[in-house]
Structures are given as structure tokens and as C-alpha cells.
Amino acid sequence: MIIKSLKLKNYRNYELLDLNFDPKTNILYGDNAQGKTNILEALYLSGTTKSHRGTKDRDLIQFGCGESHLETIANKHGVDYKIDMHLKKNSPKGIAVNKIPIRRAGELFGIVHFVFFSPEDLNVIKDGPAGRRRFIDFELSQLDKVYLSNLSNYNRIINQRNSLLKELSFQKNLIDTLDIWDMQLAEYGTKIIERRKEFIKQVNEIISNIHYKLTGGKERIALSYEASIGNMTLEECLRKNREKDMKFKSTSAGPHRDDLCFRVDNLDIRKFGSQGQQRTAALSLKLSEIELVKVLIRDTPVLLLDDVLSELDKHRQNYLLDSIHDIQTVITCTGLDEFVNHRFSINKIFHVKNGSIAREN
Ligand SMILES: Nc1ncnc2c1ncn2[C@@H]1O[C@H](COP(=O)(O)OP(=O)(O)O)[C@@H](O)[C@H]1O
Ligand SMILES: [Mg+2]
Numbered sequence: 001m002i003i004k005s006l007k008l009k010n011y012r013n014y015e016l017l018d019l020n021f022d023p024k025t026n027i028l029y030g031d032n033a034q035g036k037t038n039i040l041e042a043l044y045l046s047g048t049t050k051s052h053r054g055t056k057d058r059d060l061i062q063f064g065c066g067e068s069h070l071e072t073i074a075n076k077h078g079v080d081y082k083i084d085m086h087l088k089k090n091s092p093k094g095i096a097v098n099k100i101p102i103r104r105a106g107e108l109f110g111i112v113h114f115v116f117f118s119p120e121d122l123n124v125i126k127d128g129p130a131g132r133r134r135f136i137d138f139e140l141s142q143l144d145k146v147y148l149s150n151l152s153n154y155n156r157i158i159n160q161r162n163s164l165l166k167e168l169s170f171q172k173n174l175i176d177t178l179d180i181w182d183m184q185l186a187e188y189g190t191k192i193i194e195r196r197k198e199f200i201k202q203v204n205e206i207i208s209n210i211h212y213k214l215t216g217g218k219e220r221i222a223l224s225y226e227a228s229i230g231n232m233t234l235e236e237c238l239r240k241n242r243e244k245d246m247k248f249k250s251t252s253a254g255p256h257r258d259d260l261c262f263r264v265d266n267l268d269i270r271k272f273g274s275q276g277q278q279r280t281a282a283l284s285l286k287l288s289e290i291e292l293v294k295v296l297i298r299d300t301p302v303l304l305l306d307d308v309l310s311e312l313d314k315h316r317q318n319y320l321l322d323s324i325h326d327i328q329t330v331i332t333c334t335g336l337d338e339f340v341n342h343r344f345s346i347n348k349i350f351h352v353k354n355g356s357i358a359r360e361n
Helices: 036-048 119-123 129-143 145-167 172-214 234-240 242-248 275-297 314-323
Strands: 002-011 014-020 025-029 067-076 079-088 094-097 100-102 114-117 221-226 259-264 302-306 329-333 348-353 356-359
Touching: 002 036, 014 036, 014 356, 025 036, 036 067, 036 079, 036 114, 036 129, 036 302, 036 329, 114 129, 114 275, 119 129, 119 275, 129 145, 129 172, 129 259, 129 275, 145 172, 172 221, 172 234, 172 275, 172 314, 221 275, 234 242, 259 275, 275 314
Parallel strands: 025 329, 025 348, 114 302, 302 329
Antiparallel strands: 002 014, 002 067, 067 079, 079 094, 094 100, 221 259, 348 356
8 A cells, every 4th residue: 555645734834735655765854843753643643543642633733723634645456545634623533535424543444554663663672661552552553443442442441440449539439330340441451452462472473583684693582461460360450459459549450551571582671681682672673563564454554764764773774774665655854864875765855844845856
């Protein structure tokens, strides 16, 4: 699949924009704060309904404007799909595919699939568990409609459970309602954990080879899912933790507290890896995501590379560029130096300056 074009109206710092992409490599370059990431964000939004930065719709709308429009044309197996999005300040966004309104994000599934790669992704092993959960959730939410719906139900229920835990200190008689929340939480949570484990198993099969090659045969990597419930079922765990949860007024175990462990030669590199080792493993993880997505969707995703190249040394840069020549990419960078000494062929170059974009080749 590819993205053919993107039109923006009053989105972030773009008043009006009309961009046509090349089916292969597109570079957006320019100084900081000119609007490069905003373009990748708009593309990601059009495929997932969410900003990769987690920004709310009202903040994506250009300052001083009431609403914002995005129109993306994707092409899959030779068929065009026009995705229209209409962002509003105080109500949910309107979405239409080929002029037919859709209600749920899940209905966009299968039209276009993005893999977003940002500098923060290179810190995914060094940083805390939240980023590792986000990695799994962002990808699975694009791959699996059922997961997306289980996750949004789980998040809703956990918020309700946590508010109830706070209220319980004032109204003891509410304790009966906790059973109802726990039952539902266990149901959705268990499905989330199972699906994540399956996903990590699939990533594991791919990453070992990629990481072995990327480290020139020096390192073997293995991922494992670390469930905060240990060997218990979520239901048992919620029951066991009830007193504690009531005391601390929050839910202490469940998929929202789980983690992903990375071992190299049996060493937990989250804690004991060198910075270089952690970043290389993070790159392997991202490359594995691309490969896995290709297999699972039986198509090529669109890769959005946000300012990542300048974060990598020559060897890793080359490895990354060599790995992605067969898919459509939109790459942002501050300069074109990174590409000078590489055989990587660039098809379109755009210069981004203060909310407007000029084609350069
Ligand atoms: N809602 C908004 N309305 C207008 N401008 C915005 C909005 N949100 C962000 N911006 C502007 O977008 C610019 C940052 O764009 P970004 O794409 O992140 O830059 P970069 O080129 O560094 O990737 C900043 O100048 C910021 O002020
Ligand atoms: Mg940026």
C-alpha cells in the first residue's frame, strides 16, 4: 500500500497544503519547528485516527481556527481510497472513506498501515515500561480490531475502578459494585495479555535474526512478556490485591502495569545493557515490527521515519536504509548529509519552511 497524497487545511502550522508523494522514498527536510513532524503526524492520524504524540484533536487544529480538515488518498492493490477527516474543537472527529462516513477507528483497518519510527523509539529499552507497552499497543491497535476494542474497554473500566477506589473511603456501601468492575476488568485484561504474548512471540521469531545480523553476529537477543500478575489469573490477582488497591486507591496489577523484557546472552539489557546495546536492540525491534507487519497484513506498510537517521551512527544508518528500500517511506531530517554517501535512492525531496513545502527535485 502507498499514500498518494495529503491535503491539509488549518492543521497545526499548515493553513493549506497539498502534497503528492512518491511511491518509494520521500524526504522532508528543514530546520527545527518548521512542520516536518506535523506532516508525519497527519499521515499517521489518517490511518489510525490518533496522533502518535497523543495530542487531542482540539490541539491539532490551527491556533485561532475552529476546525481542521485532512484528506489522504491511499492506494492499495491499485484501488484508491480517499480518507477524509474533519477535526472539531468540542466534538468527536468526523471520518469518511470514499465519502461514506465511518464511526469507528476499526473501520479504517486494512486500508493503510503505518509504522512510525521516532527518536523516542530508540530509547524504548532504556526508558520505563510505559513506552514498551505503548510500542505493543500502538502496533496491535493497528493490526487487530478486537484488540483495539478490548483495550479501549479495559482503559475505560480501569478509570472507573480507580475512581470507585477513591470514593470507597467516603461511601463504604459501594464495595459491591467493585465486584462488577473486577469481573469486566478480568475479562478484557486477560484477552489483552494473551494477545500481547502472542504478538511478542511473533516478534521474537523475527528479531533474533535481525539483531544477530545488525551486531555482526555478536549478540543473540530474546524478548519476553512480563505480566504483573505473575502466574496468577487476573481475576485471582485482583481479589488478592483488593485490600492493597483500596488502601492506595489504584489498581496495582494488570496489563496496564506489564512490561517487556529484553535479554542479550541472558542479561537483562533494560538494566544492565550499555547505551549502545540498548539503542541497537531498539533498532532491531523497530525493524522486526516492519517485517512482522509485512507478513501479517500480506502487504507493505508505509514507514514514517521522524528524524531518526541523525541519531544513528553510519553502520546503523546503512543497515536501516538497506532494510527499507522496498517500502514507501516518508523521512524527515534537518539536512540531506545523511544520504550523500549512501546508495539509497531518494525519489522526492521537499523543503519544509514555516508551514509551507516546496518540491526540490
Ligand atoms: N495547533 C497548532 N497551530 C499552529 N501551529 C502549531 C500548532 N501546533 C504546533 N504548531 C507549530 O508547529 C511547529 C512544530 O512543528 P513540527 O512539525 O513539530 O516541527 P519539526 O519541523 O521540528 O518537526 C511549531 O512551530 C509549533 O508552533
Ligand atoms: Mg520534528
